[in-house]
Amino acid sequence: xxxxxxxxxxxxxxxxxxxxxxxxxxxxxxxxxxxxxxxxxxxxxxxxxxxxxxxxxxxxxxxxxxxxxxxxxxxxxxxxxxxxxxxxxxxxxxxxxxxxxxxxxxxxxxxxxxxxxxxxxxxxxxxxxxxxxxxxxxxxxxxxxxxxxxxxxxxxxxxxxxxxxxxxxxxxxxxxxxxxxxxxxxxxxxxxxxxxxxxxxxxxxxxxxxxxxxxxxxxxxxxxxxxxxxxxxxxxxxxxxxxxxxxxxxxxxxxxxxxxxxxxxxxxxxxxxxxxxxxxxxxxxxxxxxxxxxxxxxxxxxxxxxxxx
Amino acid sequence: xxxxxxxxxxxxxxxxxxxxxxxxxxxxxxxxxxxxxxxxxxxxxxxxxxxxxxxxxxxxxxxxxxxxxxxxxxxxxxxxxxxxxxxxxxxxxxxxxxxxxxxxxxxxxxxxxxxxxxxxxxxxxxxxxxxxxxxxxxxxxxxxxxxxxxxxxxxxxxxxxxxxxxxxxxxxxxxxxxxxxxxxxxxxxxxxxxxxxxxxxxxxxxxxxxxxxxxxxxxxxxxxxxxxxxxxxxxxxxxxxxxxxxxxxxxxxxxxxxxxxxxxxxxxxxxxxxxxxxxxxxxxxxxxxxxxxxxxxxxxxxxxxxxxxxxxxxxxxxxxxxxxxxxxxxxxxxxxxxxxxxxxxxxxxxxxxxxxxxxxxxxxxxxxxxxxxxxxxxxxxxxxxxxxxxxxxxxxxxxxxxxxxxxxxxxxxxxxxxxxxxxxxxxxxxxxxxxxxxxxxxxxxxxxxxxxxxxxxxxxxxxxxxxxxxxxxxxxxxxxxxxxxxxxxxxxxxxxxxxxxxxxxxxxxxxxxxxxxxxxxxxxxxxxxxxxxxxxxxxxxxxxxxxxxxxxxxxxxxxxxxxxxxxxxxxxxxxxxxxxxxxxxxxxxxxxxxxxxxxxxxxxxxxxxxxxxxxxxx
Numbered sequence: 001x002x003x004x005x006x007x008x009x010x011x012x013x014x015x016x017x018x019x020x021x022x023x024x025x026x027x028x029x030x031x032x033x034x035x036x037x038x039x040x041x042x043x044x045x046x047x048x049x050x051x052x053x054x055x056x057x058x059x060x061x062x063x064x065x066x067x068x069x070x071x072x073x074x075x076x077x078x079x080x081x082x083x084x085x086x087x088x089x090x091x092x093x094x095x096x097x098x099x100x101x102x103x104x105x106x107x108x109x110x111x112x113x114x115x116x117x118x119x120x121x122x123x124x125x126x127x128x129x130x131x132x133x134x135x136x137x138x139x140x141x142x143x144x145x146x147x148x149x150x151x152x153x154x155x156x157x158x159x160x161x162x163x164x165x166x167x168x169x170x171x172x173x174x175x176x177x178x179x180x181x182x183x184x185x186x187x188x189x190x191x192x193x194x195x196x197x198x199x200x201x202x203x204x205x206x207x208x209x210x211x212x213x214x215x216x217x218x219x220x221x222x223x224x225x226x227x228x229x230x231x232x233x234x235x236x237x238x239x240x241x242x243x244x245x246x247x248x249x250x251x252x253x254x255x256x257x258x259x260x261x262x263x264x265x266x267x268x269x270x271x272x273x274x275x276x277x278x279x280x281x282x283x284x285x286x287x288x289x290x291x292x293x294x295x296x297x298x299x300x301x302x303x304x305x306x307x308x309x
Numbered sequence: 310x311x312x313x314x315x316x317x318x319x320x321x322x323x324x325x326x327x328x329x330x331x332x333x334x335x336x337x338x339x340x341x342x343x344x345x346x347x348x349x350x351x352x353x354x355x356x357x358x359x360x361x362x363x364x365x366x367x368x369x370x371x372x373x374x375x376x377x378x379x380x381x382x383x384x385x386x387x388x389x390x391x392x393x394x395x396x397x398x399x400x401x402x403x404x405x406x407x408x409x410x411x412x413x414x415x416x417x418x419x420x421x422x423x424x425x426x427x428x429x430x431x432x433x434x435x436x437x438x439x440x441x442x443x444x445x446x447x448x449x450x451x452x453x454x455x456x457x458x459x460x461x462x463x464x465x466x467x468x469x470x471x472x473x474x475x476x477x478x479x480x481x482x483x484x485x486x487x488x489x490x491x492x493x494x495x496x497x498x499x500x501x502x503x504x505x506x507x508x509x510x511x512x513x514x515x516x517x518x519x520x521x522x523x524x525x526x527x528x529x530x531x532x533x534x535x536x537x538x539x540x541x542x543x544x545x546x547x548x549x550x551x552x553x554x555x556x557x558x559x560x561x562x563x564x565x566x567x568x569x570x571x572x573x574x575x576x577x578x579x580x581x582x583x584x585x586x587x588x589x590x591x592x593x594x595x596x597x598x599x600x601x602x603x604x605x606x607x608x609x610x611x612x613x614x615x616x617x618x619x620x621x622x623x624x625x626x627x628x629x630x631x632x633x634x635x636x637x638x639x640x641x642x643x644x645x646x647x648x649x650x651x652x653x654x655x656x657x658x659x660x661x662x663x664x665x666x667x668x669x670x671x672x673x674x675x676x677x678x679x680x681x682x683x684x685x686x687x688x689x690x691x692x693x694x695x696x697x698x699x700x701x702x703x704x705x706x707x708x709x710x711x712x713x714x715x716x717x718x719x720x721x722x723x724x725x726x727x728x729x730x731x732x733x734x735x736x737x738x739x740x741x742x743x744x745x746x747x748x749x750x751x752x753x754x755x756x757x758x759x760x761x762x763x764x765x766x767x768x769x770x771x772x773x774x775x776x777x778x779x780x781x782x783x784x785x786x787x788x789x790x791x792x793x794x795x796x797x798x799x800x801x802x803x804x805x806x807x808x809x810x811x812x813x814x815x816x817x818x819x820x821x822x823x824x825x826x827x828x829x830x831x832x833x834x835x836x837x838x839x840x841x842x843x844x845x846x847x848x849x850x851x852x853x854x855x856x857x858x859x860x861x862x863x864x865x866x867x868x869x870x871x872x873x874x875x876x877x878x879x880x881x882x883x884x885x886x887x888x889x890x891x892x893x894x895x896x897x898x899x900x901x902x903x904x905x906x907x908x909x910x911x912x913x914x915x916x917x918x919x920x921x922x923x924x925x926x927x
Contacts, residue, residue: 007840007843052756054753054755104575104576104579107575107576108576118753118755119751119753120752120753120755120756121750121751121752121753121756122575122749122750122751123749123750123751124746124748124749124750125747125748126442126444126745126746126747126748128444128747129442129747129748133882136880136881136882137880139880140876140877140879140880140881143876143879143880144872144873144876144877147872147873147875147876148869148872148873151868151869151872152869155865188882188883188884188885189814189815189818189884189885189888191885192815192877192881192884192885192888192889193818195873195876195877195881196819196822196873196874196877196888196892198873199869199870199871199872199873199874199877199892200822200826200870200873202866202869203826203829203866203869203870206862206865206866206869207833207862207866209865210861210862210865211862214858234840235836237836238832238833238836238837241782241832241836242825242828242829242832242833244778245775245778245779245825245828245829245832246822246825246826246829247825248771248774248775248778248825249771249772249774249775249821249822249824249825250771250821250822250825251774252767252768252770252771252774252821253767253771253818253821253822255767255770256763256766256767256770257763257764257767257814257817257818257821258759258760258763258764258814260434260760260814261767261814261815261817261818264815264818265818268822
């Protein structure tokens with residue numbers, strides 16, 4: 001497959017300012033979006049009750065609503081889930097009643113309505129648990145950022161680690177913005193996906209950084225600017241291909257994995273696409289803006305001998 | 310081309326063999342089984358077994374095998390009908406002191422079981438079942454304890470003739486006022502001597518006012534007692550459900566996780582979890598209990614009960630001396646003769662009543678009656694729920710009163726295990742700390758099966774698409790990458806099986822994602838090889854350069870991902886933790902398979918072809 005006989009020669013760094021501007025504007029837009037539209041948090045975070053049932057025959061939602069109304073749950077949100085035989089019932093959190101009894105009561109109300117009803121799942125999350133999850137999720141993200149920043153600073157240099165984490169924050173924000181824009185449900189698994197994205201999306205950045213270091217050693221005459229541009233071009237193909245393979249498996253997960261991993265795969269698909277862009281323009285672009293020097297990355301003499309095989 | 314070290318080939322083969330072995334149990338599926346354990350949670354007697362075989366033979370139910378597995382007796386069957394029939398027959402034959410539960414036992418062959426190979430543990434979202442998270446209201450318990458001291462300490466002071474001028478509760482403190490310094494000092498000395506668990510302080514603005522507070526150690530003890538007590542009660546009740554492999558575990562400071570695989574009827578579970586237990590200390594009547602048991606008529610002023618062990622009839626007087634709500638603590642201990650005993654602590658009111666009672670009853674027997682109020686829900690013909698209350702009442706201890714006692718006393722003459730059990734039962738019947746269900750997740754068996762199927766299909770489709778792409782794009786090297794990826798999956802499955810980490814839907818997502826990340830390492834290497842070829846390097850040298858130069862890059866990329874997965878593991882809960890474990894394991898395996906595995910393959914294929922001018926990598 002000699003699609004690319006030559007290393008491409010795109011002057012990425014010439015566009016880096018445009019890239020940074022576009023990203024800054026997008027970031028502002030996403031922050032506004034998150035502030036005003038917000039995320040569609042699932043019951044993992046908000047608390048509440050969710051019941052999924054499967055009927056033998058097609059069922060009218062009005063009948064289900066009526067049955068629930070008789071049981072005193074007029075406020076329940078009733079909707080089809082995939083097919084007209086699957087029904088999802090949601091109740092928002094209420095502080096006045098004993099929530100744990102609600103799921104039982106809903107089943108009681110439905111049980112008297114139809115026979116042959118198959119309970120698929122019941123989820124009840126108390127408000128205190130949801131609150132904790134939100135706090136823990138925030139902490140997890142913060143520590144993931146700090147940990148990665150420390151590792152990159154240790155392996156490369158602090159300017160690189162700033163660029164890397166900026167790209168990570170950017171990827172996460174863009175993904176959250178996408179989830180907010182399309183009101184994709186954000187549950188515990190989605191949060192796991194976002195954290196996995198934090199770990200995965202900087203693979204690109206690390207690969208580019210690694211190549212920059214290698215080229216800085218071998219190309220002593222070239223300017224930083226040229227070295228970075230060359231490095232990005234050299235790794236571009238690999239970047240595209242590995243994203244393609246990751247997108248392939250994520251698409252498989254999205255199509256066949258079922259509802260419980262839906263938003264997880266959406267978050268990762270979105271994140272992986274954004275990461276391709278941010279690894280070039282943000283992490284590397286920002287590192288240049290911060291003024292990386294050849295001396296920042298040149299290792300001490302003995303290490304040079306070890307690394308160049 | 311430098312020769313590839315033999316030990317690397319050997320390691321590779323060894324890893325392949327071992328992970329193949331330990332992943333194998335997942336292929337054999339499950340078969341219907343019945344598992345038998347003791348009601349009390351104790352190990353089965355060493356001579357257990359023949360009665361099971363006999364009972365099945367009598368009911369002429371064919372079984373496949375019966376053996377001890379992990380401290381439980383597991384009987385395996387070929388067909389599901391046999392399993393259900395055997396369940397009924399064994400319940401009848403073995404009686405109340407055994408728990409007989411339906412289960413699916415892995416069909417793992419014996420020789421695999423001998424090396425400790427087991428199939429992966431599936432989470433509730435894959436096998437169906439209920440998950441409850443309960444929260445013990447620890448504050449309520451602490452408040453009760455303080456309230457107790459507000460009445461108890463002044464009562465003791467009166468007895469000691471130490472006059473006080475006021476008492477009140479102020480937040481978590483008991484505040485006592487005294488008329489003069491002398492009384493203040495006397496009270497302080499007395500309380501410090503009598504109540505080691507309390508901490509004393511002067512009020513800042515009033516020199517004659519004493520603040521009494523529970524020490525941190527005591528507060529922690531009260532909290533632990535409350536949680537432990539609930540754990541015991543819940544374990545007992547869950548055992549009654551007859552569920553295979555139930556989990557009842559403390560989580561964090563004040564939470565308890567209850568997981569019941571395979572259970573669908575949450576109403577019944579909630580009924581059981583919500584049962585209330587209490588106990589009563591009562592005097593034993595001297596009338597003939599066996600006569601009352603046979604005639605069914607108890608003499609006036611008495612009631613007939615049976616002992617928990619041995620179902621012996623005992624007549625109890627109707628008056629209650631002390632109830633469970635007045636018990637502060639119960640611990641197994643040893644008496645002055647170093648014999649096992651149970652030490653019980655009562656609150657002030659209980660101590661007073663116990664003192665009054667024992668003063669007049671030395672030498673007479675006293676019994677402990679355990680009562681549990683259970684709710685059962687059944688459905689009538691119209692499908693409406695009908696809730697019934699049922700009281701379980703058993704005598705858990707009968708002992709003679711040796712002397713006069715109040716606040717603290719011991720029950721002696723027990724065997725060590727008896728003492729342990731009695732202490733647990735008294736704890737269970739003591740005033741239970743209120744428990745709230747803060748999380749409930751029920752997954753029906755159909756959804757569980759769907760989830761497994763979907764997860765498997767997604768993984769297979771992902772693998773197929775990646776394989777197709779890699780072979781199309783990298784030719785022979787694509788095949789190496791796919792073989793490495795397959796080994797990666799094998800190691801991952803074997804690792805999860807060995808660790809017995811619970812696999813749930815996010816875990817499957819982690820496996821699928823691992824495939825994407827793992828193949829990345831190979832892409833990195835192959836692109837490097839192509840690049841070196843483009844730069845005019847000879848094929849063999851290009852292969853070497855590709856693997857060597859990509860190694861550190863791959864390691865760097867993987868470490869940053871590992872940082873994130875470790876954080877995910879630390880902060881995540883339940884299924885998210887499982888996702889983190891899968892991803893971590895997958896990345897570690899990929900570092901090995903993508904580099905050592907695929908490199909070994911390329912050496913095997915290309916090392917001897919010395920006159921190659923190009924590589925089949927385009």
